[in-house]
Amino acid sequence: MHGLASSSPPLRLPPSSSWLVPSPSSLNRRRTLPLLGALLCFFALLHAVVEVPDExxxxxxxxxxxxxxxxxxxxxxxxxxxxxxxxxxxxxxxxxxxxxxxxxxxxxxxxxxxxxxxxxxxxxxxxxxxxxxxxxxxxxxxxxxxxxxxxxxxxxxxxxxxxxxxxxxxxxxxxxxxxxxxxxxxxxxxxxxxxxxxxxxxxxxxxxxxxxxxxxxxxxxxxxxxxxxxxxxxxxxxxxxxxxxxxxxxxxxxxxxxxxxxxxxxxxxxxxxxxxxxxxxxxxxxxxxxxxxxxxxxxxxxxxRVYHQRKDAWVAMHDSTFLHMTCADDAWVKLFIPKVEGFWTDLDGYYSLPPQLLSIDELAGTKDDLAQLFRILLALAHYTGRALTLPSHAVIFDLGKSFPTPVRKSYETFPLSQLAAPGADSPLNVSVVEPAYVEHASSWLLGKSVLDTDKRRDDGWWQSLAKAERERRMDLALGMTKVFDLDMRAHSTFASLLSKAISNPLLAEAAHVRLINSEWPGFQRWRTWQLPGAVSHVGTCAQLEKMPGCDQVCRFDGRETRIRVDEPWPSLEQVLGVERASGL
Structure with missing residues (x-):
């Protein structure tokens, strides 16, 4: 048997062994040298593919x-x-x-x-x-x-x-x-x-x-x-x-x-x-x-590119070849930021099967205000079955004048990457997509090329699609750009806002609904809204007065590393019953 068979003893290479060690990394105060290839993988391909049964x-x-x-x-x-x-x-x-x-x-x-x-x-x-x-x-x-x-x-x-x-x-x-x-x-x-x-x-x-x-x-x-x-x-x-x-x-x-x-x-x-x-x-x-x-x-x-928060922002290019997430808190950050930066594919229909979207026109306020708005958005996304897409940045009013900047990227302000985990891996089972999801999805729906991301594919892929599929893709790309606004000023409770979102035919069927006017003076009753207990422990990232760092893109308090969820989501009927019981 060639190579390292399972029955072989632990391999010990003699000093004269010929091989290549994996990529270099510097020690203290040294630029690392991750290998990227002097010749890229030249091998013969056996085209006879073994079929994998469906059962x-x-x-x-x-x-x-x-x-x-x-x-x-x-x-x-x-x-x-x-x-x-x-x-x-x-x-x-x-x-x-x-x-x-x-x-x-x-x-x-x-x-x-x-x-x-x-x-x-x-x-x-x-x-x-x-x-x-x-x-x-x-x-x-x-x-x-x-x-x-x-x-x-x-x-x-x-x-x-x-x-x-x-x-x-x-x-x-x-x-x-x-x-x-x-x-x-x-x-x-x-x-x-x-x-x-x-x-x-x-x-x-x-x-x-x-x-x-x-x-x-x-x-x-x-x-x-x-x-x-x-x-x-x-x-x-x-x-x-x-x-x-x-x-x-x-x-x-x-x-x-x-x-x-x-x-x-x-x-x-x-x-x-x-x-x-x-x-x-x-x-x-x-x-x-x-x-x-x-x-x-x-x-x-x-x-x-290698991701290092704002440290590498000056070298960012719209046509960079790849993004390497060497510097991130956990697996979820490593998987979410490539989507934010536009380096994700249409894996499992992520872009070509877009969900209905929920967004907000701006995120600005104190840390408590931002936390409450985030909880409202998560709850509304859950009960309407929409994916949440936030603005790219948030402005934090109460950091103090001594801090470098009150502006943070939204994934540095809120624990978006954990929430964006698919299915059971998400603490709240709420779909979260990147701020530029509409732009990214539109480009993939219409056939973005991986040879030149400024152009469409020219390999016959679009022509191979059925006419109905081509029309579906074009309709979706256009539909996501039409945004229906939901004014928060008209609602005194979360149940009222939710009822409007699901009962109004235009809002219920819209591809993209956006909350507006959260900052309007005299109409900020949302600050005291009663929300489902499932989001009671959800808020902003901790220690926002500190700039994000390597392994600290979104900090948690104490020893916490995950979003805490103590209660399941109540039923839609229970949430709407709050409004009916109050007589509003």
Missing amino acids: PAARLRQLFSLEPAVPKATLGADLSFTQYLDAHWPLERRTQQPHLWITLADGLFARTGAANLDAFVRQLNLERRRKYGRKTRETHLVTLCLDEPCVVECAQRDMYAYGGFPRQKPEQILNATWPKLASLIEGLPHRDLFFVDADVSFAQDPYPHMEPLMENYDLLAQENDAFGYFNTGASRPSQVLSPLPPAPDMDMVKVSRDQVNFNMVLDTALLRLHNDSRPMQRPLKSDFVAQNGLRVHVLDQRQF
Whole structure:
């Protein structure tokens, strides 16, 4: 058996082993160097796809199957990663080899971040084939699964996935480090791999920005201001494997994040020193030769963005290629901000099956006022079945004159990312979408291209749709732009506002309803409205007087890390009964 079989003892590499360590990350006061690829994943593709049955039982049998026909998604119970790759992309085939991307996921990221990457890759293949012809290399994503739910999810989505590495992990290796390390050990001797974290979201084709550089550099590095994260990367094995033998030994004997060892091998400390107080002074070295002879180029971070709140705002571009969420509180922040920034795909019909929307014309007031308005919006969204979309920013009146700015992004003011989690993962089961959802959904409904996000697809996709589907998409794109206003001044209770929203035919059927005039003097009775107990503990983020930071996009009080919900939602009849009982 090739590679790291499940029955093999923990792998120990000799000092002369040839391999590539994952992406570099700087130590204190050093710019990180997340690898982004000197050659992007050239592999032969076996086009014979194993069909995944629709029946759950048959699907599970296929997951555990040890038959020679290796399914696209497998637990890898008795299958090495080398064997998995050989089954789908045999090295001996002489057909043109595709680019191969590798990512890492658990059950949550298999259905979110990794699935989003896969959706992007599939559309990228269709558009590149139409533009460059059938001889262009295709791209395929393989998800390294950390648990069984990940493999099951990938199988249901017809994604490539391998779940054998967790059973092979040596004790001294971190859970998230081992699949990256082992996949590169197995794959790189004969293949080029492009490792893409599942918290990377692409907006458009990266190849035009990288291919011109690949012949002149061994490593292309993504600029990064965060420390301690493994990041996106790939390399050219013939140039890169031999200079890095110390790093695998370091990873195998020391419990440490792999990118720390990578930077020690490259010796990037002096090359990447910078001053945090001068963010406009960009890297001291964007082209250099590392101590081991590798030629390194640091990519333009305006094109390849890494999220660091306002620290990276000055480099934001409307046509950036991707966004890497290295600096976020939790998984939900990592998944919500790419939507805010416009880096999400139409995954599971997120944009092409838009919900009815609820918004508000502005968010401005004291912290208590903002918290009450937020609770009103959440309750109204719940009972009307609408998705909540807030303004992009909120203005906070009572921070004091000594604080830098009273303006915060809405996801920095309210815990939107947790609420935006789908289904049971959302504490209140209220749908929350990004502020620019209407613009994003309209572009996807009409066929946004991933080759150039300013243009529509030109691969025959639109023409392949039935006439009724094309008309549906155009009607939705137009319908969301027509907003029906609901004036808060006319209502003395929440029940009155809710009754208006569901009983008025125009409001009930409107694609987009917006609350207005919450700030009107003399008509701010909403401050004392009685609201359902389900939202009693929902408010603004804590410590708004502090600017957001890495891992502190939205702070919670004390040890809380989740929105507290003590009561279920009362029925619609119970809520409306408050108005009837009061005689209003």
